[in-house]
Structure formats: structure tokens, C-alpha cells
Amino acid sequence: MISFLRGTVAHVGLSTAVIDLNGAGMSVYATPQTLSHLRVGDEAKLFTSMIVREDSLTLFGFADENEREVFDVLLGVSGIGPRLALAVLAVHEPEAIRVAAHTGDTKAFTKVPGIGPKVAGRLVLELAGKLVPHGTGTSSTPAVQVSAEWKPQVVAAMTSLGWSEKDATGSIDKAMADSPELVDSGNVAQILRATLRWLGQDGARAGNRVGSRG
DSSP: OOOEEEEEEEEEOSSEEEEEETTEEEEEEOOHHHHHTOOTTSEEEEEEEEEEETTEEEEEEESSHHHHHHHHHHHTSTTOOHHHHHHHHHHSOHHHHHHHHHHTOHHHHHTSTTOOHHHHHHHHHHHTTTSOOTTTTSOHHHHHHHHHHHHHHHHHHHHHTTOOHHHHHHHHHHHHTTOHHHHHHTOHHHHHHHHHHHHTOOSSOTTOOGGGGO
16 A cells, blocks of 8 residues: 655646656546645645555545545545545545534535535445544534534434424424433434434335324
8 A cells, every 4th residue: 555655846737746756657646735735846645545446546635644534534425436535625624524523514525526415424434433623622612503503503414314394393303302411412413413323224115204203
């Protein structure tokens, strides 16, 4: 596995750069933000993630380890490939992605070209607990904001997965009746997961409705 590249920048394109490693040119895909800091002829260091497939070996480059970590975690979401994960990082800074995942902000993910409400809902569901903002728990401001807004965000995430707003609202109320600690925390991602567990769903069968529970 290639963890990073350090060499002379030989070329900078719209979506890739070529790093000269003592005469060997390595092509790396990167976000526009990362590419904008590279200058032909200068030395650069890029942290990398290698994607190996039967017919290709592709390197993706990142300005720092935090950006690479977010990229790798995004790849763990079903239906998210490396190009789409890179697109997310092209639209949002790594910390903004952590915040969106932690607070269940599906609207932030729908700002990325190629990501609709259903995929955004899946991102929030599968990233819960995997991406958290740096310094979480050291400031009271984010907790207050999340607590005040958690229910509309959970409802939005559930409707993006296929439930009606009425069914989603009813399910949340019933699921949270026995989980006052989650209500107090206002953690959107955890409340969403708890509600889906209460429904006996894994989030994939979006066509099912609460009414079938009786």
C-alpha cells in the first residue's frame, strides 16, 4: 500500500496531478482544493489511498491525513465509489462532512452532484458513529443546536429512505418513548438508528411502512 507520495510536481490538471518520484511519474486523482495548492516544479507531499481493481490501480491524493480518513470512511458506505467520495470532499471540507454525518444533515450531502435524498439518507445512516467532529464534547454549542433541531432532521432522513412524514413522526415518537437519554442528547444519527431498530428495519427496505406493524 502506498501511504503517501513526496516528489516534484510534474503536471497539474483539472482532476489529477503527476508527481515525479526520481524519474517515475505517479498520477494521482485529487479534489480541486488539493490541486490548487500544487505548483509545477515545486516539491509536494500527498497522502494517498489506493483503489485496486481487476483492471486498474488508481491513486487518490489528499492534503492531509484527516481528508484521507474521511475519504476511506465514505468508501465504506454502500453505493459510494471513489469518484463520488472524492466529489463529497470537493464540495465540503472534511470537518463539515464529519459534522453533517454526526448531526444527520442529509441536505448537506444532497449538495454534492450525484447524491439524491435516498443516497443522502443512506450516508447519514451508515456514517453514524464512524465520522464525528474533532473536539466533540468539548463545546456546548453544537449539542444545543442539534437538540433544538433533531426531530425535523430525523424525519427528513426517514422520508428520504421511503417513509411518509406521518409514519416517520409516529415511529420516532414511539421509539423514543423508552429512550429519554437519546432525546436529551439530540444526536440525530443515534436517534435515527434507534428508530430504525425499533421498526425492525435495516434501512434498505425503504418501501415498507409503519402501518404494517399494526
